Amino acid sequence: MDLNNQAKQILEAIGGKENINAATHCVTRLRLALNDESKVDQEKLNNIEAVKGSFSTNGQFQIVIGQGTVDKVYQELISLTGIGEQTKEDVKAASSEKMNPLQKAIKVLADIFIPILPAIVTAGLLMGLNNILAGPDIFYEGQSLVDVYPQWAGLAEMINLIANTAFVFLPGLIGWSAVKKFGGSPLFGIVLGLILVHPDLMNAWDYGNALKEGNIPTWNLFGMEIEKIGYQGQVLPVLLASWVLAKSEVWLRKRIPDSLQLLIVAPTTLLVTGFLTFLLIGPAMFFVGNLLTDGLVSIFDQFAALGGLIYGGLYGLLVVTGMHHTFLAVDIQLVGSTGTTFLWPMLALSNIAQGSAAFAMFLATKDEKLKGLASTSGISAYLGITEPALFGVNLRFKYPFVIALISSGIAGMYITVARVTATSIGVGGIPGFLSISAGKWGPFFVGMAIVIILPMVITYLWAKRRGDC
Template sequence: MNHKQQAEQILEAIGGKENLSAATHCVTRLRLALVDEGIVDQEKLNQIDAVKGSFSTNGQFQVVVGQGTVDKVYKEFIALAGIGESSKEDVKEASKQKMNPIQRAIKTLADIFIPILPAIVTAGLLLGINNILTAPGIFWDEKSIIDVYPQWSDIANMIIIIANTAFVFLPGLIGWSAVKKFGGSPILGIVIGLILVHPELLNAWAYGEAVKEGTVPTWNLFGLEVEKIGYQGQVLPVLVASYLLTKIELFLRNKIPDSVQLLFVGPIALLVTGFLTFIIIGPVTFAIGNWITDGLVAIFDSFSALGGLIYGGIYGVLVITGMHHTFLAVDIQLIGSTGTTFLWPMLALSNIAQGSAAFAIMAASKDEKLRGLGLSSGVSAWLGITEPALFGVNLRFKYPFIIAISSSAIAGLYISAQGVLANSIGVGGVPGIFSIVAEYWGHFLVGMAIVIVLPLVGTYLYAKRKKDV
């Protein structure tokens, strides 16, 4: 492949160097901040050999090139455009001006939760292994593997400790990522997060029972009674506390001489934030988080099939807008409050549906490039990353996307009506079954069959009839 020629063609298709503000790349994609995305010649871009798809998200125009090729094309691209190499932050900054307040808020949540996602997904997979070892009824009636083979019980116990750590100390992970995003010192973010789950505090999961028994411990601050509780599994308290901590830290750094900042900035910022969190922020956001959780649970309890139909159908649309990142926080909140989530299983099925539609285009097409793109993007979607399938294949022809979201809506309706739950966030695709509560595996497999067969058959038959691939 002539990388310079490919770069020239990409630059021409996006409207020339005059339409380019900044450019960087990740493992597989060119990430561009464009002056006007409306003048991009999408048809010409799709015909370029190196291009496997393109999409716009959060103010960035991203061109899928592929691992190993993208860095070579990028070097030629910036040389032709006459711009220097940009960092991801540079491109994000250049893209900000094109985003409305809602998009900025969504992007902020995404920037906080995406960095900690590997830890959460890893924990989910390990919890899946623990489920296989400890859940009764998978291999024997009313017995688990450790019931039949007790020598495996300590291994299962070690696995659950390793797996649970990311969830037990979740506020520490969120604190690190949030403070880093807000511009403060990440180490202070870790500390404020861990303060909220200190072992001296009443565990949040035991709070409800303690309220019933009247045994909630309290501090007496000069007559003010403050509940001495932790915030395990909670999202909102640490998000707000991290924002406040950063603002206080940055204010103090501007006022205190560099020579004594180490003595004053951290201690003052943590003390003020800690007191305000336990007195005001924690109780208020804890209540809000519980209201959100109770509201969602009540809606799905009363209208489970309808809720599944709607969420299963719109999740693919949410990915296009980037709003799906907000539901990661909701899933984490549900798991933290109830121990399970009914939303995540529908996410996994939606991803599988998009992959199945991409596979159908691969099977129906005679174009070698499109067949290769359908295969690679379909595998990616079945492993939880749907953007290549969405933007490279399904939205390009429209009907694969429509068939995929219709299929995931049907599957969402079915699994919600059956009450399928996940006890962790795992890989949002075919391996997602390991994150499902074991007693619902059968129903989830039916949902998987729906999102594999319907998009695959429906898209293939329609593509053959339309003859556009």
């Protein structure tokens, strides 16, 4: 493959170098901030040999090239345009200028939660391993593997401790990422998050019982009674507190001489933010978070089938718009407040459905290029990354995307009625069963069968009937 010629063709298809504001690449894709995406000749771009698909998301136009080749094509591209190498941050900054307020808010949430996602997913996988060891009715009726083989109990307890750490100290992870995003010192964010789960505070899990019994511990500050409670598993309190800390730190750093910053900035920001958090931010956001959690639980309790059909069926659309990042925070809040989430299992099935639709196109098409893209993107979707399948295959032909949505809606309705939950966020595809609550694997596997068989069979038959691939 003549990579220089491929880069020239890509440049021509996207509207020339004048249309590029900023450009970088990741492991498999060119990531471009274009001045005008309407100038992209999509048909010409899709017919280029090196291009395996393209899509636009969060103000960025991304072109799927493939691992190992994308960096070479990128080097040719910047050589042709003379724009110089740029970072992901440069492209994000350029693309954010074209976003509306809602898109910017979603991007903020994505930028906060995506960096900590590996820790959360790893914790979810380890909790799944603990479920296998300690969950009853998986291998033995009414008993767990540990009950039958007590010598495994110590291993299960150690795995559970390692797995739970990310959730026990979740405010510390969020504080680090959020303060960094808002322009403050990430170290202060970690400290702030750990303050909210300090062992001297009453554990948030015990708050409900303490409230009923009327023995919530308090501080008395000059006549003000402030509840002495922690915020384990809570998302909203540390998010807002991190914003206050970062903005106050930036404000002070601009006004305090460098020689005095170590003595004044850190103590002042942490003290003021901590005081405001325990006095106002924490109680208010704790109330809002519980209201959100109780509201969702109530809706899905009363209208389980409808809720599963809507959320399961529309999750693919949320991915297309980027709004799925918002529900990452909701899932984490649900796990922190209730110990499980009923939303995440539907996410996992939605990803599998999109992968199955892509595999159907692989089976139906005679186009070798589409075969290659459909097979690799299908595998990617089965492992939790759906963008290549969505934008490279399913949305391109439209009906695979719609069939996958309908199938995931049916599966979502079924597993919601069956009360399937996940103990954590895991890998959002076939390995997702590891995060499913013990005792609910059976219904989840039925849901998995639905999103594997329905999209693959119907999409294949539809494609053959149309004869357009």
